[in-house]
Amino acid sequence: MKKTLAHFRTWFKFMILAILAAFFIVGAISFFYKPVYSVTLGDEIIGYSENKSALQEKINQYIEKGNGQNVAFVEIAELPEYQLCFSKKDIVTNDEEIFNKVIGQGTTYYKYYAITLNGEEKYYVATFEEAEKVISDLKEKNSSNKEQLGTIEKYEMELKDFTTVETCVASLYEKPVVKTTTTKKSSGGSSAGIYATGSNATTAKVNIGISFIRPTSGVLTSRYGRRWGRGHAGIDIGAAKGTAIKAAASGTVTYSQYGYNGGYGNYLIITHGNGVQTVYGHCNTLIAKTGQKVSQGQTIATVGNTGNSTGNHLHFEVRVNGVTQNPLNYVSY
Ligand SMILES: [Zn+2]
Numbered sequence: 210m211k212k213t214l215a216h217f218r219t220w221f222k223f224m225i226l227a228i229l230a231a232f233f234i235v236g237a238i239s240f241f242y243k244p245v246y247s248v249t250l251g252d253e254i255i256g257y258s259e260n261k262s263a264l265q266e267k268i269n270q271y272i273e274k275g276n277g278q279n280v281a282f283v284e285i286a287e288l289p290e291y292q293l294c295f296s297k298k299d300i301v302t303n304d305e306e307i308f309n310k311v312i313g314q315g316t317t318y319y320k321y322y323a324i325t326l327n328g329e330e331k332y333y334v335a336t337f338e339e340a341e342k343v344i345s346d347l348k349e350k351n352s353s354n355k356e357q358l359g360t361i362e363k364y365e366m367e368l369k370d371f372t373t374v375e376t377c378v379a380s381l382y383e384k385p386v387v388k389t390t391t392t393k394k395s396s397g398g399s400s401a402g403i404y405a406t407g408s409n410a411t412t413a414k415v416n417i418g419i420s421f422i423r424p425t426s427g428v429l430t431s432r433y434g435r436r437w438g439r440g441h442a443g444i445d446i447g448a449a450k451g452t453a454i455k456a457a458a459s460g461t462v463t464y465s466q467y468g469y470n471g472g473y474g475n476y477l478i479i480t481h482g483n484g485v486q487t488v489y490g491h492c493n494t495l496i497a498k499t500g501q502k503v504s505q506g507q508t509i510a511t512v513g514n515t516g517n518s519t520g521n522h523l524h525f526e527v528r529v530n531g532v533t534q535n536p537l538n539y540v541s542y
Contacts, residue, residue: 243298246291248307250314256307257300261291264304268311279335281320281364283312319368324377325359332377333369337362343377351530353383384531414538415529417485421457421539422506424489425523429542433535442533443488443526446542450493450521452512456503457487457525457540465499467515473524474516477509483529490524491516 246261247254258264272283289311322340323330334340340360348355358381363369372380427448433441460481467475473490477497480486493513497503514521527534 238295241298242295243300244293245296245300245302247294247296249290249292250287250310255289255310256303257296258291258304258307259302260304264307265291267304267308271308271312272315275318275320279319279321279368281318283315283317285311285315287314316366318364318366321363321365321369321371323361323363324381325361326354326381327357328359330361331381332372333363334374334377335371339374342374343381346374346378347381350378350382351385352381353385354381384528415534417527417529417534417539418483419458419481419485419539421487421527421536422455423540423542424457424487424525425452425454425512427452427512427523427542430522433533433537443490443524444536444542445522445524447520447522448512450511450513452521453508454489454492454510454512454523456497456505456507456509457527458485459504460487460502462497462499462501462503462509465495465497465501467495469516472517474518475510475513476516476524479503479509484531486528486531488524488526488528490526491518491522493521 243259245257245259248256248258248264268288271280272285275281275283289307322334322337324332324334324340324343332343334343337360344355344358344360347358352358425446425448427446429444430447431441431445433444456479458479458481460479462477463480463486464476464478466477470476473488475492475495476488476490477492477495477499478486478488479497489510491513492510492515494511495509496511497507497509503509512521512523518524525536525540527536527539
């Protein structure tokens with residue numbers, strides 16, 4: 210009986226010691242070491258993570274849904290492996306770096322939108338809303354190519370440069386059709402042949418909210434409207450070569466070019482706002498340059514006989530949203 214008791218005491222002491230030792234070891238380990246996951250991709254350890262589930266979740270989210278911007282999804286060749294290990298406490302964990310390495314070895318597919326004209330991709334925008342806005346703006350402006358426009362949802366490995374909605378609209382906009390053709394007049398006279406055809410040439414007065422002054426002194430030699438079975442897109446004012454041509458109203462010169470220019474010769478266009486433009490054709494010299502702001506009455510060019518013209522005169526047009534108007538509704542000669 211005594212022997213058994215002594216044996217038990219020895220065993221008890223040993224147990225106490227063993228438990229203390231265990232506590233000490235665990236304490237020492239947890240003081241110097243901590244559990245982390247080593248992350249392996251291929252054969253290479255790419256880092257250590259303390260929070261395996263959060264890292265996995267982040268990677269999976271990215272693979273499935275991208276970054277919510279233009280990355281649509283990512284095709285990953287290989288997913289990383291995680292292994293629990295105890296590491297010294299001062300080990301550097303690098304979840305961010307692991308994440309970047311994992312998604313970096315994948316193929317990223319970008320999602321964006323193309324604006325098409327006749328099926329050809331013209332511009333790229335980031336979102337569906339922007340693509341819709343481009344199309345609806347151009348429809349609202351009654352762009353003549355509105356039926357040829359479209360959008361395509363793109364999934365590509367390469368991200369394109371995006372264009373702003375404003376630039377897309379400005380670049381794709383085409384004025385509603387006003388066909389201008391030219392005809393040589395067989396006998397002399399000062400009128401040139403710039404004609405509008407179709408139903409776009411109107412004679413009813415449109416209120417433009419701008420008052421014009423006479424663009425040049427001279428004599429009215431041809432009226433607006435039908436002439437020899439075709440429409441004349443403006444009025445002709447006969448004047449001596451070199452007579453000053455003045456801006457009918459303030460605005461910005463949006464076109465100023467020498468050349469034949471489809472019969473207009475050296476001509477310029479001033480854009481006034483409210484969709485209103487004035488056109489000055491057959492000039493001898495162009496004084497105002499494209500992009501220049503001009504004030505009403507400022508000399509912008511001189512009268513000439515360039516393009517399809519048989520005498521020195523100014524061909525003057527008024528356009529509202531691209532449709533020619535009768536200039537005599539706004540200036541008197
Ligand atoms: Zn004319």
